[in-house]
Amino acid sequence: MAERGGDMDAPGSEAGRAVCTAPAQNAAQRPCKRPGRSLALGSALLACLLATVVLACGVGSYPSTAGQTLLALLQALGLRAGDAVDPSLAVVIVDIRLARVLLAGLTGASLAVAGAAFQGVLRNPLADSFTLGVSGGAAFGASLAILSGIAGEAALAGEARVLPACALAGALTALGLVLALARAGGGPLSGLRRETVVLAGIVVSTFLAALISLLKSLDEESVASIVFWIMGSFQGRGFEHAALAWPYMLLGAGLVFWRARELDVLALGETQARLLGLDAGRSRLWLLFGASLLSGAAVAISGVIGFVGLVVPHLIRLLLGAGHARLLPASALLGALLLIWSDVAARSVLPGGAELPVGVVTALIGGPFFCLLLARKSLGGKGREGGA
Amino acid sequence: MIRARGLSCGYAGRAVLRRVDLHLAPGEFVALLGPNGAGKTTLLLALAGALPALDGAVELDGRDMARLSARERARLVSCVPQRAEVPAGFTVRELVRMGRYAHTNFFGGYGPQDDDAAQAALADAHCLDLAERQAAELSGGEQQRVLLARALCQGRRALLLDEATSALDLARRVEAFDLLARQHQRGGTVLAAAHDLNLAALYCTRLVFLKAGRVALDGPTTDIFTEANLRDIYETDIRVAPHPVTGAPQAHLVPGAGAGASL
Numbered sequence: 243m244a245e246r247g248g249d250m251d252a253p254g255s256e257a258g259r260a261v262c263t264a265p266a267q268n269a270a271q272r273p274c275k276r277p278g279r280s281l282a283l284g285s286a287l288l289a290c291l292l293a294t295v296v297l298a299c300g301v302g303s304y305p306s307t308a309g310q311t312l313l314a315l316l317q318a319l320g321l322r323a324g325d326a327v328d329p330s331l332a333v334v335i336v337d338i339r340l341a342r343v344l345l346a347g348l349t350g351a352s353l354a355v356a357g358a359a360f361q362g363v364l365r366n367p368l369a370d371s372f373t374l375g376v377s378g379g380a381a382f383g384a385s386l387a388i389l390s391g392i393a394g395e396a397a398l399a400g401e402a403r404v405l406p407a408c409a410l411a412g413a414l415t416a417l418g419l420v421l422a423l424a425r426a427g428g429g430p431l432s433g434l435r436r437e438t439v440v441l442a443g444i445v446v447s448t449f450l451a452a453l454i455s456l457l458k459s460l461d462e463e464s465v466a467s468i469v470f471w472i473m474g475s476f477q478g479r480g481f482e483h484a485a486l487a488w489p490y491m492l493l494g495a496g497l498v499f500w501r502a503r504e505l506d507v508l509a510l511g512e513t514q515a516r517l518l519g520l521d522a523g524r525s526r527l528w529l530l531f532g533a534s535l536l537s538g539a540a541v542a543i544s545g546v547i548g549f550v551g552l553v554v555p556h557l558i559r560l561l562l563g564a565g566h567a568r569l570l571p572a573s574a575l576l577g578a579l580l581l582i583w584s585d586v587a588a589r590s591v592l593p594g595g596a597e598l599p600v601g602v603v604t605a606l607i608g609g610p611f612f613c614l615l616l617a618r619k620s621l622g623g624k625g626r627e628g629g630a
Numbered sequence: 631m632i633r634a635r636g637l638s639c640g641y642a643g644r645a646v647l648r649r650v651d652l653h654l655a656p657g658e659f660v661a662l663l664g665p666n667g668a669g670k671t672t673l674l675l676a677l678a679g680a681l682p683a684l685d686g687a688v689e690l691d692g693r694d695m696a697r698l699s700a701r702e703r704a705r706l707v708s709c710v711p712q713r714a715e716v717p718a719g720f721t722v723r724e725l726v727r728m729g730r731y732a733h734t735n736f737f738g739g740y741g742p743q744d745d746d747a748a749q750a751a752l753a754d755a756h757c758l759d760l761a762e763r764q765a766a767e768l769s770g771g772e773q774q775r776v777l778l779a780r781a782l783c784q785g786r787r788a789l790l791l792d793e794a795t796s797a798l799d800l801a802r803r804v805e806a807f808d809l810l811a812r813q814h815q816r817g818g819t820v821l822a823a824a825h826d827l828n829l830a831a832l833y834c835t836r837l838v839f840l841k842a843g844r845v846a847l848d849g850p851t852t853d854i855f856t857e858a859n860l861r862d863i864y865e866t867d868i869r870v871a872p873h874p875v876t877g878a879p880q881a882h883l884v885p886g887a888g889a890g891a892s893l
Contacts, residue, residue, distance in 0.1 A: 365717075500737070502739075503728075503731060503734065503739060503740070504731075506720070506724070506728060507728055507731050509717040509720075510714070510715060510716075510717060510728070511714075511715045511717075513675070513680050513711055513714075514711060514714055514715070516679065516680040516700060517678055517679075517680050517704065517708075517709045517711060518704055518728060518729065518731045518732060518784065519700045519701040519702075519703065519704025519705065519731055519732030520700060520701075520704075520731060520732075521699070521700045559719055563719045563720060563721065563724075563764075564717060564718060564719025564720055565719070565720060565724050567739060
């Protein structure tokens with residue numbers, strides 16, 4: 243066990259493999275998975291999500307019962323249900339809270355799917371938009387836009403889309419940089435080595451973090467709005483931001499879901515993937531692009547929110563196995579659930595209407611939870627070795 | 631079916647195979663033999679399209695493999711690699727069904743015909759009892775049977791096997807070669823790299839010996855499975871005697887004839 247523990251600390255592929263093999267050892271001790279299991283979990287998550295939307299729309303400084311909230315939501319959809327809800331309450335529920343709930347749900351689903359895709363493509367359980375520099379790129383793009391005043395001018399001119407667009411451009415530029423760095427080791431883009439990609443991601447994200455700190459110290463006045471991007475928050479975000487992000491999210495999700503089978507084959511490694519007829523290099527590029535669109539769009543509207551892309555796919559993998567046809571949709575649902583409730587906590591925990599950055603909440607939940615996952619894995623490993 | 635013309639292959643520019651010419655006719659059952667490092671694995675990976683040629687070409691059904699897409703190529707030849715990483719979190723059935731990847735269409739997922747192919751392959755490779763287990767949990771021998779099932783699921787016209795029975799116990803090994811022989815009788819082409827000379831001589835009609843990256847011997851089993859040839863190839867004393875049941879030539883090692891002993 244000591245050597246496995248040591249492996250986990252080391253970056254790169256060996257660590258990836260050690261952590262990767264452990265959960266299945268756990269999984270196999272349970273009775274074999276029935277096909278109905280993923281369906282049951284999927285329906286349960288979907289039901290939870292629907293209930294969550296209603297419940298989460300009811301939480302806030304202007305409280306409403308679940309029944310009132312449901313009525314307000316149904317009436318907003320144009321259904322004639324029950325008595326008319328107080329118009330000011332309806333505005334709070336639909337225009338303010340529902341917008342945030344939808345935004346948090348979209349962002350959580352995108353981050354979770356992107357994390358699952360990054361982990362699958364790079365066969366590294368520590369990969370997600372955070373470690374690959376994609377989130378850092380988005381935050382840097384946003385910081386640059388804030389500092390140069392572009393964002394402010396555009397916002398005054400009634401164009402709120404410039405800041406998220408800069409963030410998305412930053413995310414894709416960071417991915418390009420990571421791929422170029424990974425390629426600098428030699429060979430064609432199709433022959434990308436996953437170890438080099440992860441290393442390049444760490445280098446790029448560290449460098450970008452330094453650049454963001456530099457920007458912050460250059461302009462003390464912008465620090466507050468830059469910090470928003472680094473910690474992540476849905477404060478003051480509404481339907482217009484969701485409208486901005488969803489086309490990129492849809493495109494990214496489409497690319498990743500469409501190539502779910504390729505993620506399975508890629509999990510077998512380069513040689514087996516080629517033997518089975520997969521052009522591994524091209525497939526990886528498309529998947530990385532799709533996952534970057536997802537996380538770039540998410541970061542563009544919410545700032546950098548960690549741990550969702552890391553914890554959610556791991557948890558689903560423990561429950562449903564590694565097949566991406568089930569892993570991706572289940573991760574999307576659980577990611578949405580997690581972030582909606584994190585946002586509810588972020589906006590209701592502090593007294594007096596003050597808000598926590600939601601990234602703080604996900605980190606506070608995700609950190610200990612991830613430790614728990616790791617502990618479970620090593621326990622599972624011990625059990626197996628003892629029994630073998 | 632499969633033809634290599636002047637094929638040179640290797641890793642990082644260093645050639646392991648040097649100008650290999652080999653033709654496998656449809657329906658042949660050929661063993662690929664030779665000492666360690668002779669290039670057996672390299673040749674199989676090159677024929678299966680997992681390793682690009684440094685020089686020369688591989689043809690499948692008369693078509694240059696370099697011009698085929700990965701999917702087209704994988705529909706023509708299936709391969710059981712020697713060291714296959716089996717990732718965590720997949721059941722045996724899922725792993726075997728991945729053999730159908732090249733057969734699925736661009737948009738759809740795996741369909742009922744893919745499930746049927748996986749089921750048939752699992753049955754043929756005697757893996758049905760393993761089907762719902764976690765693939766990463768299996769023993770080395772069980773994993774080899776599963777990989778054989780996946781190759782069957784991928785396609786049965788041309789099977790390339792790299793030491794695909796090395797971890798199997800004796801009964802399973804005979805079972806696996808019986809299975810390959812059945813594929814061969816139904817018109818499938820089989821090329822099996824093996825260390826087990828006797829198993830090869832028992833089942834295969836033609837043997838190809840590689841040595842130092844070249845084809846050293848190639849011909850019908852009865853012609854080339856001779857004491858003189860085997861001694862040349864393996865550089866140790868080997869005696870050949872007929873198999874008590876089938877009469878096929880079988881090799882026997884002589885103790886004390888290892889490296890350093892003069893022949």
